[in-house]
Amino acid sequence: MVAISKPPIEQFFMKPSKPINPLTFPPIIPPIDLSKPESKNLIVKACQDFGFFKVVNHGIPTKFINKLETEAVKFFSSPLSVKQKAGPPSPFGYGSKNIGSNGDVGWVEYLLFNAKPDNFSGFDERPEEFRCIVDDYVTEVKKMACEILELMADELKLESRNALSKLLTDEESDSVFRVNYYPPCPEVQERGIGGGNLIGFGEHTDPQIISVLRSNNTSGLEILLRDGNWVSVPPDSDSFFINVGDSLQVMTNGRFKSIKHRVVANSKESRVSMIYFGGPPLNEKIAPLASLLETDEDSLYKEFTWFEYKNYAFNSTLSHDRLGVFEKIPSKI
Numbered sequence: 015m016v017a018i019s020k021p022p023i024e025q026f027f028m029k030p031s032k033p034i035n036p037l038t039f040p041p042i043i044p045p046i047d048l049s050k051p052e053s054k055n056l057i058v059k060a061c062q063d064f065g066f067f068k069v070v071n072h073g074i075p076t077k078f079i080n081k082l083e084t085e086a087v088k089f090f091s092s093p094l095s096v097k098q099k100a101g102p103p104s105p106f107g108y109g110s111k112n113i114g115s116n117g118d119v120g121w122v123e124y125l126l127f128n129a130k131p132d133n134f135s136g137f138d139e140r141p142e143e144f145r146c147i148v149d150d151y152v153t154e155v156k157k158m159a160c161e162i163l164e165l166m167a168d169e170l171k172l173e174s175r176n177a178l179s180k181l182l183t184d185e186e187s188d189s190v191f192r193v194n195y196y197p198p199c200p201e202v203q204e205r206g207i208g209g210g211n212l213i214g215f216g217e218h219t220d221p222q223i224i225s226v227l228r229s230n231n232t233s234g235l236e237i238l239l240r241d242g243n244w245v246s247v248p249p250d251s252d253s254f255f256i257n258v259g260d261s262l263q264v265m266t267n268g269r270f271k272s273i274k275h276r277v278v279a280n281s282k283e284s285r286v287s288m289i290y291f292g293g294p295p296l297n298e299k300i301a302p303l304a305s306l307l308e309t310d311e312d313s314l315y316k317e318f319t320w321f322e323y324k325n326y327a328f329n330s331t332l333s334h335d336r337l338g339v340f341e342k343i344p345s346k347i
């Protein structure tokens with residue numbers, strides 16, 4: 015029998031960072047109502063100012079959301095032997111505590127799915143019903159991601175309304191879907207206040223174009239503001255949170271910024287999050303859109319395809335500044 019040693023709990027605690035100011039978040043990032051005509055203007059402003067915003071009145075029926083959350087909780091509550099049958103997550107399936115393959119750890123269990131059109135599920139160990147629930151949810155969330163990208167394209171006056179969304183609807187779109195489950199951690203409670211924060215998911219930017227996140231009502235998500243302060247995002251299970259990914263930063267020549275975010279595990283309640291990462295086809299050139307470049311404005315980035323970027327990103331640790339080597343003039347570290 016092989017004894018699996020438990021990783022020492024110490025490695026899950028974060029180095030202290032600047033204190034989080036929970037008061038900063040709500041007033042500065044207003045929710046965007048997708049049903050209102052002014053939403054496109056607010057979306058572009060939020061992408062420029064933060065690379066992050068919250069969407070309300072999204073029109074996604076709660077039945078798709080609740081069904082998936084229920085099924086996910088059922089899966090993560092099942093015996094380890096059952097969950098392990100759906101692993102390892104390379105590239106799709108069940109993972110626990112290890113994130114990616116470059117040594118990152120987090121107090122999290124997760125499922126990674128291929129969200130390519132018509133091929134949503136990445137593994138076959140779960141009953142057909144679970145896969146259908148994932149497919150239904152991803153179909154809805156992808157529609158919303160495309161609607162948001164079309165509103166952006168409209169407001170940015172791109173050559174066509176689907177200039178961005180077509181990358182997600184393309185048959186070869188390299189999109190991913192992830193369900194994260196952060197269990198409560200009794201050790202944190204024992205340590206008490208001042209005992210440190212437990213890393214759920216370490217700081218990083220998302221490499222794709224756009225990420226659509228929905229969580230239950232447990233806190234944990236934090237974003238890094240431009241002034242260097244981490245702020246806690248109040249959870250809201252009725253809304254969706256949108257992140258600008260690295261690829262969209264490049265396509266807007268840095269006008270939109272991909273935002274650094276992380277998850278601090280909650281000591282008492284479990285957090286369940288589901289994220290759709292909308293990515294382009296592997297052979298797609300990731301470059302600033304010509305119509306966004308002013309006369310004489312040069313691309314800030316070298317030429318590369320999504321395949322090249324993904325390859326580099328997936329060989330790096332979570333917190334690595336992945337776009338750095340693709341910049342024509344490397345930014346100071």
Ligand SMILES: C=C1C[C@]23C[C@@]1(O)CC[C@H]2[C@@]12CC[C@H](O)[C@@](C)(C(=O)O1)[C@H]2[C@@H]3C(=O)O
Binds near residue numbers: 291331
């Ligand atoms: C440490 C890593 C995990 C990650 C691949 C990477 O090497 C760097 C990017 C990470 C990330 C962050 C956003 C998504 O959760 C994810 C699926 C992605 O596309 O890039 C993860 C990758 C992963 O968990 O494999």
Ligand SMILES: O=C(O)CCC(=O)C(=O)O
Binds near residue numbers: 192194220229275277
């Ligand atoms: O679980 C969350 O709330 C966020 C996780 C995340 O940022 C990711 O999976 O890329």
Ligand SMILES: [Fe+2]
Binds near residue numbers: 218219220275
């Ligand atoms: Fe992320």
